[in-house]
Each structure stands twice: as C-alpha cells, then as structure tokens.
Amino acid sequence: MIDLRSDTVTRPDEAMREAARDAEVGDDVYGEDPTVNELEARAADLMGTEAALYVPSGTMGNQVAVRTHTERGQEVLTERESHVVKWELGGMAQLSTLQVRPLDGGERGIPTPEQVREGYVEEDLHRPGTGLLTLENSHNSKGGVAIAPEEIDAAAEAAHDIGVPVHLDGARVCNAAVAHDVPPARMTENVDSVMFCLSKGLGAPVGSMLAGDEEFVERARRNRKLFGGGMRQAGIVAAPGLEALENVDRLAEDHDNARALAERLAEIDGLDVRDPETNIVLADTEGTGLTAEEFLAACEEAGVRGVPFDTHVARFCTHWDVDREDVETAAERVADALDA
Ligand code: TLP
Numbered sequence: 390m391i392d393l394r395s396d397t398v399t400r401p402d403e404a405m406r407e408a409a410r411d412a413e414v415g416d417d418v419y420g421e422d423p424t425v426n427e428l429e430a431r432a433a434d435l436m437g438t439e440a441a442l443y444v445p446s447g448t449m450g451n452q453v454a455v456r457t458h459t460e461r462g463q464e465v466l467t468e469r470e471s472h473v474v475k476w477e478l479g480g481m482a483q484l485s486t487l488q489v490r491p492l493d494g495g496e497r498g499i500p501t502p503e504q505v506r507e508g509y510v511e512e513d514l515h516r517p518g519t520g521l522l523t524l525e526n527s528h529n530s531k532g533g534v535a536i537a538p539e540e541i542d543a544a545a546e547a548a549h550d551i552g553v554p555v556h557l558d559g560a561r562v563c564n565a566a567v568a569h570d571v572p573p574a575r576m577t578e579n580v581d582s583v584m585f586c587l588s589k590g591l592g593a594p595v596g597s598m599l600a601g602d603e604e605f606v607e608r609a610r611r612n613r614k615l616f617g618g619g620m621r622q623a624g625i626v627a628a629p630g631l632e633a634l635e636n637v638d639r640l641a642e643d644h645d646n647a648r649a650l651a652e653r654l655a656e657i658d659g660l661d662v663r664d665p666e667t668n669i670v671l672a673d674t675e676g677t678g679l680t681a682e683e684f685l686a687a688c689e690e691a692g693v694r695g696v697p698f699d700t701h702v703a704r705f706c707t708h709w710d711v712d713r714e715d716v717e718t719a720a721e722r723v724a725d726a727l728d729a
Contacts, residue, residue: 391719392694393650396561396589396643396668396708405593405629412628416621417443418614424624428631432598435634436559436583437574440606442599442613443627447560448477449618450584450599454556455521456485456616457609458581463487463520466508466553468494470530473523473558484616488517498528499540502547509551522548525558526576527565530698533647533669533706535568538575545579554581560597564590564667567640581605590640590668592709593633595626639709643668646707646716653720654705657727668707675701677727684727691726693719 392398401409415421425443432441444450451473455465465481467474469491473481481487490508492500500508505522512518524544526536545555557580559565559573566573577583582601587593599609613619620626647665654670655662659677662670672695674684681697688695688703695705707716 390692390694391711391715391722393705393707393711393719394694394696395706399592399708399710401592401594401629405632408628408632409625412624414622414624417623418619418621422622422624422627424631425627428627429598431631431634432585433600435573435637436577436585436598436600438577438583438600439603440601442606442609443623443630444584444597444599444613445595445618445620447558447584447586447597448480449613449616450597451477451556451558452480452484453609453612453616453618454582454584454599455481455487455523456612457605458554458556459485459487459520461486462517464490464510464517466490466492466500466505466519466522466548468492468498468500468523468525468528470494470498470528471523471525471558472529472560473525475530487520490519494528496531497534497536498525498531499536500524500544502543505544505547506551509553519551519553522553522555523558524555524580527561527568527667527669529560529669532663532671533561533564533665533667535565535666537569538571538578541576542579549579555579556581557583559583559585561586561589561667563637564640564644567637568644568667573637587630587633590643590708591633591636593630596630636709640668643707643709646711646713649713650705650707650716650720653717654723657724659727670705670707671698672703672705673701674703687726688723691722693722693726
C-alpha cells in the first residue's frame, strides 16, 4: 500500500527512535525537561521569535494561540477554508467562546488587506469587537498553496493598523518557506504567533510548536495547562522533534515528488490536477464520473491511499516515507484503477 493520505503518516526513523530512548528528561510542567527546553529554544530560533512552547498537536497549538490572544465573546477573522475553523471541531466556539467572521481568501486562501479592514468590527455596546486574525501557510484546503511572505505581511499589517493581533497556522510553514526559498523566520516576521507541526513533513512522531514573544508564550503555557496539554517527561517525544528540525531542507524532495505525481496523474483521462506548490496534490475527479469517495475506493483497491477533500476533490500528500519510485508506481496504480 502506498499511503498518500497525509504527511502525518510517517514513521520515526532509527535516529529518532534512538534519540527518544536516550533523551534526558525531567518534569516539563516544572520547566525541568532539558530536551523540551532545547526543542523550544531551537524552534524559537527557527521561527525568529523570542520563545516557543511544545504542544502535543497542531490543533492544540492553534486553539491555545487563539485563546491566548482573545477575550471571551470576541470575533476572530479567519480565512473561511482554514483548518482552524474547518477541521478543529469548532474549537474556537467550544473552548474559547469566540465567534468567527469568515473571510473568503479566494483561490490561494489569503485575505487581502481590504478584506481584513472590512471584516473588522469595533467594540461598542452592541458589537463584540475583533480580537484576532488567523492566517494559514501553506494553505491545506487550497492544495498546499505556498503564500508569499509579502502577502502575509500585507494582511498582518492591515490587522495591526487596527490593533488586531495575528496568528499564523503554519502547520506546514516550513514547506511554504522552502517553496519560496526563504528561511521559515521570513514567513513569520510580521505575525504575533505561529504554530508549526513537527509531526508532518518534518517526520516526528508527535508534537507541534507554538512560537511568539516571551510574554505571549508564558500566557500560552498557562492555557496549554488549562487545555490538558501539560506533559511531564515529554523529552521522550521532544527528542525526535529535535531530529525533525534537521529535516527542513529535505522538504524540497517531497515537493519534487508531488510535482512528479501531479504530472503523471494529469495524464489520466478525466482527472483535473492542480499544479502543486508544495507536497499536496489535489485531483478533481468530476471528469471521471466518480465522486472523490468512489475514486479513492478504487485507488485503495489498487494499493494507493488518499483522502477526500470535497465531493469531487481528492488529496494526495507526499512525505518522507515515499520516494520517486513510489509516486510513479502510485500514479500507474491510479491509472489502472480507472481503466478497470
Ligand atoms: N491537518 C490534517 C487533517 O486534520 C486535515 C492533514 O492531514 O492535513 N493546521 C493545518 C493547516 C493542518 O493541516 C493540520 C492537520 C492541523 C493544523 C492540525 O494538526 P494536528 O493534526 O497535529 O492536530
């Protein structure tokens, strides 16, 4: 089976398993786990921030960030297809009593400065006020689109001009940075916080980082505890995370493989495939007469896995457990599945 459902499916390599076994640990809730402390310092360095916080998942990182930036009842400006609003169980409402004002970020999932200004509501007797703008890079639902740093800057500056802080869901911000050939810290220059995942293309078994200034991270640390994310001898899982930080440049291979996969899938009758910018390939199945679910069921039978993203959109994701040969084989299997 060639598993292209997500870059979350990767398994830790020997170096990561050894790092976990040999990790120096302490009680991280007391701030005494040296491995976690090192990971937080290195992650902050990578993102160009003062500090960072280790969290169990990207979802928790986003939700802790949202909670830390806002006050009960405020509005959050969010790109309407973004993960934080679409795939986190309505966490902003459930966990932080916030209301979302969605913005349509178009084909590339990035709101314009005008949209940010128009979406803003000032607090008064009747209106709750806008507490936060969230952005996402790379944009998952839009097919791993790598938003340019200047576009992030423009939306963030518009928010800052009206006193609204900005959180970047950078689950795959390292992919976006590699695609633009800039250091990850360039992507975060003008945002107030960023979450990025160690457990996606970087290959760690678990964990994400939430980075920002020291004052933000201290408050986020309390909210992580509130949400049940205070871990103890977390160095065991943080150690593979340190290894994962070495894998940023390697993401370029995933991008090349995604391009190779897309080119081959595009040759198949009825499939409409978008040119990938990072490691995510979206294939529109409408021309095959199959829904994404039906198409993926046929793929699975032929030995390839993907996930449905919409009625007629299937997603395939490349990652470090698949190489060029695997993606070529995957494309052949998909072609065979549709021929059958
Ligand atoms: N995304 C998963 C699914 O939930 C869709 C995937 O397979 O792509 N932000 C973004 C942009 C994400 O894509 C994800 C995970 C998260 C946040 C949440 O990260 P985790 O899964 O660690 O909670």
